Amino acid sequence: MSARRVIRNISIADLVRYRLPVPGVLSILHRISGALMFVLLPVALGLFDLSLRSQGYEQLRQLSGAWWVKFVMAALAWALLHHLLAGLRYLLLDLDLGVDRAWSRRSSWIVFALSLPPAAWVALSIFGVL
């Protein structure tokens, strides 16, 4: 068996060729989706505010024609779906469920299988493809 190169304290440049396992991809996307929702929180609150006003609802309909509003809403939908499902997986891991390597990989794929198609569907509906 050939010796595997041990990678420690990798630099930013190493990130490109570092092959992150699926649970690692899920993990960093959990962080990115969380940070994204934090950044978009004022936009989400603003849209929520508009949606509850009687004239605002019509304004919102017009506003949602703008590409950036569509983009923000699609991004929020993906971020929420991924963060929610990956978070539920972490809750199960905290209960010592599915901790071994095979199951942690399998459950990561399950999270992606459950989050990506609905997110794609929402995005395509928002952009009027569907």
Add this chain to the structure above:
Amino acid sequence: MSVGARRLVVGAHYGLRDWLVQRATAVVLTLYLILLAVRMVSARPIDHDAWAGIFVAPGMKIATLIAFAALAWHAWIGMRDIWMDYVRPTGIRMLLQLGTVLWLVYCLVWAVQILWKV
């Protein structure tokens, strides 16, 4: 605080509490999303009146406010983790953490205003 004869345990000991709070608030938010989904399905077809009507009931207002509070606390712990992981200079990190807390409190007050206008 020392444990046994030698081991010195340092730190402010809020790590476990924050870890637990992040999970507790996650459960609260999940339950709220289920509640909201049920309300939306039963209010179909969703137009403005039906959507706003969901938040008119005092019970739903309070549930939504609890969810927003859970969201703010959850986001605080998550953002604090991010700042602690990536921002090394203590001064800048403290500034970012202070900004995060103030911003989340502002958003929480804003959420109250939005909810109680309905």
